[in-house]
Amino acid sequence: MLKKIGYSVLCILLGAVFIFSAITKLYPIEPFEYTFVDLGISNWKLAPFIARFFIGLEFFIGALLILNLRIKTTCKIAAAALALFSLYLVGLIFLTGNKGNCGCFGNYFFMTPAQALAKNLIMLALLWLLYKYYDGVLLFSPSGYLPTTYRRVALRMANSPLWGAGGLCYFLAIASLITPHILNYVDMDYSEAYLSVHEDHYKLELDSLYKNAKINVPPASLSTGKHVLAFMSLTCPHCRVAAKKMKIIKERNPEISMYFILNGDDNKIEPFFEETHAENIPYCILLGS
Numbered sequence: 001m002l003k004k005i006g007y008s009v010l011c012i013l014l015g016a017v018f019i020f021s022a023i024t025k026l027y028p029i030e031p032f033e034y035t036f037v038d039l040g041i042s043n044w045k046l047a048p049f050i051a052r053f054f055i056g057l058e059f060f061i062g063a064l065l066i067l068n069l070r071i072k073t074t075c076k077i078a079a080a081a082l083a084l085f086s087l088y089l090v091g092l093i094f095l096t097g098n099k100g101n102c103g104c105f106g107n108y109f110f111m112t113p114a115q116a117l118a119k120n121l122i123m124l125a126l127l128w129l130l131y132k133y134y135d136g137v138l139l140f141s142p143s144g145y146l147p148t149t150y151r152r153v154a155l156r157m158a159n160s161p162l163w164g165a166g167g168l169c170y171f172l173a174i175a176s177l178i179t180p181h182i183l184n185y186v187d188m189d190y191s192e193a194y195l196s197v198h199e200d201h202y203k204l205e206l207d208s209l210y211k212n213a214k215i216n217v218p219p220a221s222l223s224t225g226k227h228v229l230a231f232m233s234l235t236c237p238h239c240r241v242a243a244k245k246m247k248i249i250k251e252r253n254p255e256i257s258m259y260f261i262l263n264g265d266d267n268k269i270e271p272f273f274e275e276t277h278a279e280n281i282p283y284c285i286l287l288g289s
Helices: 002-026 030-038 047-066 071-096 113-133 148-159 165-183 190-195 207-212 237-252 266-276
Strands: 228-233 258-263 283-285
Touching: 002 047, 002 071, 002 113, 002 165, 030 047, 030 237, 047 071, 047 165, 071 113, 228 237, 237 258, 237 266
Parallel strands: 228 258, 258 283
Antiparallel strands: none
16 A cells, blocks of 8 residues: 555656646747757747647646556656657757756756756656556546445446546646647747837947957957847846857858857856857857946
8 A cells, every 4th residue: 555655656746847847848938949940840930839739748747647647658658758858868968068958947947968868767767667566546536435326337437538537638638738828828920020110220339349348359340241249148048048049040041140249257158158059159248237
């Protein structure tokens, strides 16, 4: 009995990890969306839907584990998801090294790719234990609190695909996939709304940039032609999200001239680039109030 309770508690803890991982990816969700564009498996418009699908999948796995439902099948789905995430982490370590935040828990909990990979391996081992030694239970089974004359009917309903565990699984699947779109919906008109706004053109004076820039000297070519100049704070989370997106744009369109004008302490430069991986964009430091 104690062993069964222990496995049930383990299920709940693993489920809580999946739920926590899903929630933390939602705000902000853009870095997770950009991952699929960076991997080359999606475009900018499709990535938000793919990201929300995987977040919904984490919600679904977490809910099944917390309720101890269909443990054998749930363990297989969870293991497949962790294996897929681990494959991505291995590729990330191979391509960029073990640095920066892997994004497994969004921006709420910093974790390097190697740490996340170790976490996934531990979770896979625990899922194997559950798969091998635990059959799960249907929490809140209706047969336990009904009068004796109705228990036979209740048991049949509990085992039916519509009203029992199967029906609950279908409901959880639909609810989990919809939840990310409710909590953080895809705004398809966001970019168009800003592009349609008329803005006055004015000359950008760069004298202070050339005179006061630190670390790197801005190239004189910034004064002529067309360039994308991004003024960013090294500690601003929104700036880091933007830098990640610009990094991908620069990789796909190397002919676009981009330049970062960063503000912050020198010791914040390395963490900024470790998280954004935007080393392909030149920069300088321009301190301001």
